Amino acid sequence: METPSREFQRRVLIVSSHPLFGLGLRRLLDSRPQTDVVVIGIVESVSEAMGAIDHLRPDLIIVDYDDETVSREEVLMRFIEGGERLRIVLLSLEEDHNDIVIYDRRTLLTSKIDDWLAEWPADMGSTR
Amino acid sequence: MKPIHLVVVDDHALFRAGLVGLLSDMPEFEVVGEAADGEEALSVIRDRKPDVVLLDVNMPGKNGLEVVRELRPHEKCCIIMLTISKEDDDLFGAITYGADGYLLKNVGPDELRKAIIQVVNGKSVLSPEVTRQVMHVVAGMQSVGGEAILSARELEVLTCLARGMTTSQIAGELFITENTVKTHVRHIMEKLNAANRAEAVSKAAKMGLIRLGN
Numbered sequence: 001m002e003t004p005s006r007e008f009q010r011r012v013l014i015v016s017s018h019p020l021f022g023l024g025l026r027r028l029l030d031s032r033p034q035t036d037v038v039v040i041g042i043v044e045s046v047s048e049a050m051g052a053i054d055h056l057r058p059d060l061i062i063v064d065y066d067d068e069t070v071s072r073e074e075v076l077m078r079f080i081e082g083g084e085r086l087r088i089v090l091l092s093l094e095e096d097h098n099d100i101v102i103y104d105r106r107t108l109l110t111s112k113i114d115d116w117l118a119e120w121p122a123d124m125g126s127t128r
Numbered sequence: 129m130k131p132i133h134l135v136v137v138d139d140h141a142l143f144r145a146g147l148v149g150l151l152s153d154m155p156e157f158e159v160v161g162e163a164a165d166g167e168e169a170l171s172v173i174r175d176r177k178p179d180v181v182l183l184d185v186n187m188p189g190k191n192g193l194e195v196v197r198e199l200r201p202h203e204k205c206c207i208i209m210l211t212i213s214k215e216d217d218d219l220f221g222a223i224t225y226g227a228d229g230y231l232l233k234n235v236g237p238d239e240l241r242k243a244i245i246q247v248v249n250g251k252s253v254l255s256p257e258v259t260r261q262v263m264h265v266v267a268g269m270q271s272v273g274g275e276a277i278l279s280a281r282e283l284e285v286l287t288c289l290a291r292g293m294t295t296s297q298i299a300g301e302l303f304i305t306e307n308t309v310k311t312h313v314r315h316i317m318e319k320l321n322a323a324n325r326a327e328a329v330s331k332a333a334k335m336g337l338i339r340l341g342n
Contacts, residue, residue, distance in 0.1 A: 019236045024146015031149065066212075091142070 010037045013052055015075075016064030017044040025062065046074040053086070065092040131158040132248055135176060137169040137192070138184040138210070143233075147182070150237050156245065166190025170198055178205050180244050183227075185211040185218045193221045200226035206247040210235075217339060219258050220265070229253035265336030278319060278337060285312040290329045290338050 012029060016022040022042040029037050040056045043049045049061065063075055079088050134157050138144040144162060151157050161176040163169040165187050173181055173195075181199075185192040196207055208229035209222045222230050228247040231240065232255040243253040254262065278286065281302075288298040295313070299306045313325060320335075322328035332338045 018234050020147055020150065020233060020240065021143055023237060024143065024150050027149040027153070028142070028146050 010060060011040045011056065011058045012037060013040055013049065013056060013058035013061045014042045014064075015044075015046065015049045015061060015067075015070055016042065017067050017069040018064060021064055045069060046071055046078055050078060058086075060087045060089065062089045062091065065090040129156075132156055132180060132244060133158055133160045133176070133178040134244070135159070135161040135163065135169070135173055135178040135181045135205075137163045137166075137172075137181060137187075137195070139164050139187045140184075154237075154241055156241065166192065166195045169195050173199060173203060173205065177203075179248055180206045180208060182208050182210045182240075182244075185209055185213050185222070193218065193225060196222060196225040196227050208243060208247060208253065210240075214258055214261070216261060216336075219261055220336070220339060223262075230258055231255045232257055278316060278332075282312050282316050282319075283337065285309060286316055286328065286332050287338050289313070289316075289325050290333070290340055 014022045014025055016025075019042075026039040026042060029039050040058055041052050043052050052058070053061070061079065063079070064070060065072065065075065075090070079086055134151060136144055136148050136151070136159060138147070141164065144164070148159050148162060151159050160178055161172040163172045167190050169181070169183065170190075183192045183195060192209060192211070196209075199205070199207065206228040207226070208231055209218075209227050210231050210233060211218065212233050213219075214232065219230055229243055229252060231243060231253065234257075235243070235255060246253050284302060285298060288301055293301065295306050295309045298309045302309070313328075316322075316332075317324070317328050320328050320331045322331050329338070329340075333340045
C-alpha cells in the first residue's frame with residue numbers, strides 16, 4: 001500500500017544527452033522546497049526513454065528537443081503519436097512547431113516548472 | 129583554500145540556473161555572477177573580477193566572441209567558451225581573440241570541474257570533438273614546406289588583402305608606407321608560393337591562416 005506522500009509524488013523523466021543540462025535540471029527540481037517532485041531518471045535517447053517509461057512509469061517527461069542525439073522523428077512518433085497517455089514537455093530554441101507546445105529554452109525559468117506542476121491534475125500520477 | 133570565483137554567461141535561463149546549481153555544489157568554486165547576454169556579461173565581469181568566465185557563444189545582441197575580444201587584453205580572467213557550436217568561425221574566433229578553453233555543452237560536470245582548474249593553472253582546454261579541427265589547421269600551416277609561418281604583420285596585411293583593400297588602403301589602415309605594404313605582400317606570396325594576391329588569399333584561407341567573410 002502506498003503512503004499518501006508517495007501517491008502525490010510527481011515522477012519526472014529527463015531526456016537529454018547533455019549531462020550539464022540533465023543534471024542541472026535535476027538539481028533545480030530536487031532543490032525545490034516542495035518535495036512532491038522526484039526525478040526518477042535521466043536518459044540519453046528516445047529508445048532508452050521508452051524502456052524507462054515501462055520500468056519507471058514517469059508522470060512527466062522533459063525532452064531536450066535541440067539535442068542532436070535525441071531523434072525528433074522518434075520523439076514525435078513514440079511520444080506524441082503513440083497510444084500511451086504521456087505528459088511531455090519539449091524544450092527548444094525553435095518557436096514554430098504546429099501542434100506541439102514547445103517552450104523557448106532561452107526564456108524558460110524554473111518558476112515555469114512550478115506552473116507545469118500546478119497545472120498537473122491531482123490524479124495524474126495514478127491514472128496515466 | 130580560497131574558492132575559484134566564476135561568472136556564468138548563457139542566455140538559456142534554465143541551463144544557466146542548472147549549471148550554477150551544479151557548480152555551487154563543488155567546493156572548489158564560488159559563482160559570483162551570472163549574465164544572460166554579452167552586454168550584461170561585460171558589466172558583470174568588470175564588476176566582479178572573476179577568476180574564470182564560462183561563456184556561451186551564441187547569444188542575442190553581443191555574442192560570446194565579441195565579449196572575449198572586448199575583455200582581452202585588459203581583463204586577466206580565464207575564459208572558457210561553453211557552447212554547442214562546432215563551427216570553425218566560432219572555434220578559431222574564440223582562440224584568436226584569446227579564450228583559454230573551448231568546451232562543448234555535452235561535457236560532464238566532472239570534466240568541466242577539471243577544465244576550470246586547468247585554465248586557472250595556466251593550461252588550455254579543448255573538447256575532444258574540436259581538437260581535430262585545430263589539428264587540421266595546424267597541419268595545413270606545417271605544409272608550407274618548412275618555411276617560416278607568416279609573421280603577425282604579414283597576417284594583418286593578408287587579412288586586409290582578403291577584405292579587398294588596395295595597397296594604399298592597407299598602408300592607411302596599418303600606418304605603414306605603401307612600399308612596406310608591397311614588401312609584405314611579396315614576402316606573403318613567396319611564403320605561400322602564390323602567383324598573385326588573390327591566390328595568396330585563397331591559399332591562406334584553405335590553410336586556415338585567415339578566415340574569409342570577417
